[in-house]
Amino acid sequence: MSEVMIDTGNYIAAKAAVLCKPDVVAAYPITPQTTLVEGIAKYLATGEYKGEYICVESEHSAMAACIGASATGVRTFTGTSSHGLLLMHEMLHWASLARLPVIMCNINRVVGPGWNIWADENDSISQRDTGWIQFYCSSNQEIFDTVIQSFKLGEHEKISLPVMISYNAFILSHTSMPVYLTDQKDVDAFLPKRKPKWKLDPDNPITFGNIILPAEYEKVRFDMQKSHEYAKKLIPEISKEWKQRFGRYHGDLLEFYKCDGADYILLSMGAIGAESKVAVDNLRKEGLKVGLARVRCFRPFPREEIQKLSKKAGLIVIDRNISPGMEGALFTEVKASLYGYTDAKVYGFIAGLGGKDVPFGDIEKMCKKVVNSKAKHLEWFGLKGV
Amino acid sequence: MAIKDLPVEECYIPGCAACPGCPATMALRVVYKALGRNTVKIIPACCTAVIESLHPHTSFDIPTMNIAFEAAAAGASGVEAGFRMQGKTDITVVAWAGDGGTYDIGIQALSGALERNTNFIYICYNNEIYSNTGIQRSGATPYGAWTTTTVTGKTEFRKEMGEIIQAHHIPYAAQTCIAYPEDLFKKLQKAKSIHGPKYVEIMAPCPPGWRFPMEKTVEMGTMAVETGAWALYEVENDKVTFNGRSKLILEGKIERKPIEDWIKYQGRFRHLFKPKKDIKRIKAIEDHIDQMWERYRKCYQ
Structure with a gap:
C-alpha cells in the first residue's frame, strides 16, 4: 500500500518534482506558486532534494537558467504562474525550439490589471503556441502523477520538448487533498535517466542556435510538429504504464x-x-x-478523439479563458477539429473568469440550457450587470 | 609578455562573418587563447551571433550556446549549475555579450548572477552602440556621438558600468581594450583562476559604427586609453589597480591627451567639427572625462 500524503497542490507538486531528482531547479516567487518553490526549498534544507536550487531574480531568468542547465544534459524543473509565465514567454519559445525538456508547473491565475490572484486559464492559454506540451490537472493526485509522467514524456528521445503542468490557483494549489505517493525506488524504475539529444560539451564543441536560413528553420518547426504528433501516441502509453505499475489513471489526452x-x-x-x-x-x-470528456492535454490537442466523440453526440465546451475578439480557446479548437468531419452541434460557454467560482450546479444549468435547446452558440454564463 | 608569447593554438577558426577590422574578433582570439579549450560560451543577441557563422557551420571550436538578448548571465548560471551537478567543475563558463546586452537589456540578469555568486566570467565587448541592429544608441554610447537614433548627437553621458559592477563587490572585475592584447590575456587568465563571479569589459572600437577606416581599429583603441576616455584597471576583492597608461594618467605621471585627438578621427563625432567646431559640446565631453578621473583619483589613489 502506498503512503498517503494530505497536502495542497503546490506541496504535492514539489514532492513529485523532488522524487524525479531534477539536477537544477531555478525559480522566482509569485502568488499562488510560492508554496511550490518553498516546498522545494524545504526539501533542499532537509536533504531530500540534492540538486541545485537557483533563486533567480526574475521568471525570465528562471527559464533562461533552466535552459542553460538543460543544455548541459541535466534534468530541470521550475514553477510559475500568471505574470511570471508571461514574463517567461520569450524563453518558453527558446526552450522548445532548443528541444530542451524543461518541466514546469504553472498555477493558472488571472492576468492583471486589476490585480487578482484567483483561478483563470488565460495565462497558459496565451502560451499555447510556444511549442510546450500542456497538461491541465483536476486533482492533487493528478498533479502528482502528471509531474512524474511529464519528465518521462518530455525527455523521451522522440519528444525532447518542455512540458507545462497547469492547475488552478487556490482551488488546487492551496487546497489539501489526500494523495497516494509513489516510492522513490518505483519512481526511479519508471523514469529512465535523461539521454539528451545534444548538450554543451568541451569534448564535442558544437555551436547551438546560430543563424539558420529559412529552409532549415522550416525543418526545425516540422520536426517539432512531428514530436507533438508522436506525443499523442506516447501520452496514452505512459498513462497505461502508470496504471499498470501503480493502479492510478486520469485519462490520456482526454479523460472520459x-x-x-x-x-x-x-x-x-x-x-x-x-x-x-x-x-x-x-x-x-x-x-x-x-x-464528460475532460481535456487533460491541450497541446498536443486531441483532435482525432474529439472527432470520434462528435459522431455520437453534441458537444458543450466550457472555457475559463477568452481570446478577445473571438471566443474561448477550447471552443475554437474543438470546432476546428471537427471541420470537414462532422456537422455536430457545438455550444460554448465562458465561465469562471477572474476566479469566479464555477460550481457543479452552474455546470448543470449550462448543460440543461443546451439539452433544452435554449443555448446560444456562445454564452458568457452568469454574466450580470453589463 | 609580448603578443608572440600568446598560445599558438586557435579556437577561433576560419569561416567567421565579421566586418573587416572587427574588434570583437580580435578580442575573441585572445579570449580563447587565455581560457583554453575547456570552456563553454553563452552568447546573447549581439554581433557575435552573426560572426559565429551560419548553421550548420561555426567559426568557434569551443561549445557555444546562443540565448535571448537579456538572458546571457541567467543562462550562464544554469550552465554552471548543470556542469557542477555533473562534477564538471573544471569547465570555464563564459557569457560573452555586447554593451546593449550588458548595460541595458541584460543588466538585471547580470546583476542577479553576480549577486548569487555564480562561478563564471562575464565578458562585455563594448563598442558603445547597438551595432548588430545597425548603430543605435545604448547606455554605453558617449555624449555627443551620432547614432541612427541620436541623429544630432547623443544628449546624455554613458553610464559607468564599472562602478555599477564594483557595487556588487565581486572577487574580480577588470576593464581592458582590444588595443592591448597582453593586458586582455592577463586579465582573463586571472579571471579564470578565481572562483566566483568575474566581470571583464573590453573597449571595442567598431569601424562601421564609429565611422573610421577598418585598419584603424587598434589605433582607435589606443587613443581611447591615451585620451582617458577609457581606463584600464582591475578590481580584486575591492582593491582597484590601474594598469598601463591609465596608471600613469591616474598618478599624474603623464597627461591624458585631449579628447579631440580621438574623436576627430571618428565620423560619429563629425557634426562636432563641421560645418563649424562645436566648442561647447567638445568641452562638455572633455569636462566629463576630467570629472571621471577626479573621481578615480579620489577613490583609488
Missing part, C-alpha cells in the same frame, strides 16, 4: 466519464473538469444523457 450513450458530451479543463463529473452524475440521475 460516462460518455457511453450520451447525447451531449461536455468538454472542460482543470478544476472545472473535476466539478463537471459531479454535474454529469446529477444530470444522469435526472435522466439527461450527458457525459
Whole structure:
C-alpha cells in the first residue's frame, strides 16, 4: 500500500518534482506558486532534494537558467504562474525550439490589471503556441502523477520538448487533498535517466542556435510538429504504464466519464473538469444523457478523439479563458477539429473568469440550457450587470 | 609578455562573418587563447551571433550556446549549475555579450548572477552602440556621438558600468581594450583562476559604427586609453589597480591627451567639427572625462 500524503497542490507538486531528482531547479516567487518553490526549498534544507536550487531574480531568468542547465544534459524543473509565465514567454519559445525538456508547473491565475490572484486559464492559454506540451490537472493526485509522467514524456528521445503542468490557483494549489505517493525506488524504475539529444560539451564543441536560413528553420518547426504528433501516441502509453505499475489513471489526452450513450458530451479543463463529473452524475440521475470528456492535454490537442466523440453526440465546451475578439480557446479548437468531419452541434460557454467560482450546479444549468435547446452558440454564463 | 608569447593554438577558426577590422574578433582570439579549450560560451543577441557563422557551420571550436538578448548571465548560471551537478567543475563558463546586452537589456540578469555568486566570467565587448541592429544608441554610447537614433548627437553621458559592477563587490572585475592584447590575456587568465563571479569589459572600437577606416581599429583603441576616455584597471576583492597608461594618467605621471585627438578621427563625432567646431559640446565631453578621473583619483589613489 502506498503512503498517503494530505497536502495542497503546490506541496504535492514539489514532492513529485523532488522524487524525479531534477539536477537544477531555478525559480522566482509569485502568488499562488510560492508554496511550490518553498516546498522545494524545504526539501533542499532537509536533504531530500540534492540538486541545485537557483533563486533567480526574475521568471525570465528562471527559464533562461533552466535552459542553460538543460543544455548541459541535466534534468530541470521550475514553477510559475500568471505574470511570471508571461514574463517567461520569450524563453518558453527558446526552450522548445532548443528541444530542451524543461518541466514546469504553472498555477493558472488571472492576468492583471486589476490585480487578482484567483483561478483563470488565460495565462497558459496565451502560451499555447510556444511549442510546450500542456497538461491541465483536476486533482492533487493528478498533479502528482502528471509531474512524474511529464519528465518521462518530455525527455523521451522522440519528444525532447518542455512540458507545462497547469492547475488552478487556490482551488488546487492551496487546497489539501489526500494523495497516494509513489516510492522513490518505483519512481526511479519508471523514469529512465535523461539521454539528451545534444548538450554543451568541451569534448564535442558544437555551436547551438546560430543563424539558420529559412529552409532549415522550416525543418526545425516540422520536426517539432512531428514530436507533438508522436506525443499523442506516447501520452496514452505512459498513462497505461502508470496504471499498470501503480493502479492510478486520469485519462490520456482526454479523460472520459460516462460518455457511453450520451447525447451531449461536455468538454472542460482543470478544476472545472473535476466539478463537471459531479454535474454529469446529477444530470444522469435526472435522466439527461450527458457525459464528460475532460481535456487533460491541450497541446498536443486531441483532435482525432474529439472527432470520434462528435459522431455520437453534441458537444458543450466550457472555457475559463477568452481570446478577445473571438471566443474561448477550447471552443475554437474543438470546432476546428471537427471541420470537414462532422456537422455536430457545438455550444460554448465562458465561465469562471477572474476566479469566479464555477460550481457543479452552474455546470448543470449550462448543460440543461443546451439539452433544452435554449443555448446560444456562445454564452458568457452568469454574466450580470453589463 | 609580448603578443608572440600568446598560445599558438586557435579556437577561433576560419569561416567567421565579421566586418573587416572587427574588434570583437580580435578580442575573441585572445579570449580563447587565455581560457583554453575547456570552456563553454553563452552568447546573447549581439554581433557575435552573426560572426559565429551560419548553421550548420561555426567559426568557434569551443561549445557555444546562443540565448535571448537579456538572458546571457541567467543562462550562464544554469550552465554552471548543470556542469557542477555533473562534477564538471573544471569547465570555464563564459557569457560573452555586447554593451546593449550588458548595460541595458541584460543588466538585471547580470546583476542577479553576480549577486548569487555564480562561478563564471562575464565578458562585455563594448563598442558603445547597438551595432548588430545597425548603430543605435545604448547606455554605453558617449555624449555627443551620432547614432541612427541620436541623429544630432547623443544628449546624455554613458553610464559607468564599472562602478555599477564594483557595487556588487565581486572577487574580480577588470576593464581592458582590444588595443592591448597582453593586458586582455592577463586579465582573463586571472579571471579564470578565481572562483566566483568575474566581470571583464573590453573597449571595442567598431569601424562601421564609429565611422573610421577598418585598419584603424587598434589605433582607435589606443587613443581611447591615451585620451582617458577609457581606463584600464582591475578590481580584486575591492582593491582597484590601474594598469598601463591609465596608471600613469591616474598618478599624474603623464597627461591624458585631449579628447579631440580621438574623436576627430571618428565620423560619429563629425557634426562636432563641421560645418563649424562645436566648442561647447567638445568641452562638455572633455569636462566629463576630467570629472571621471577626479573621481578615480579620489577613490583609488
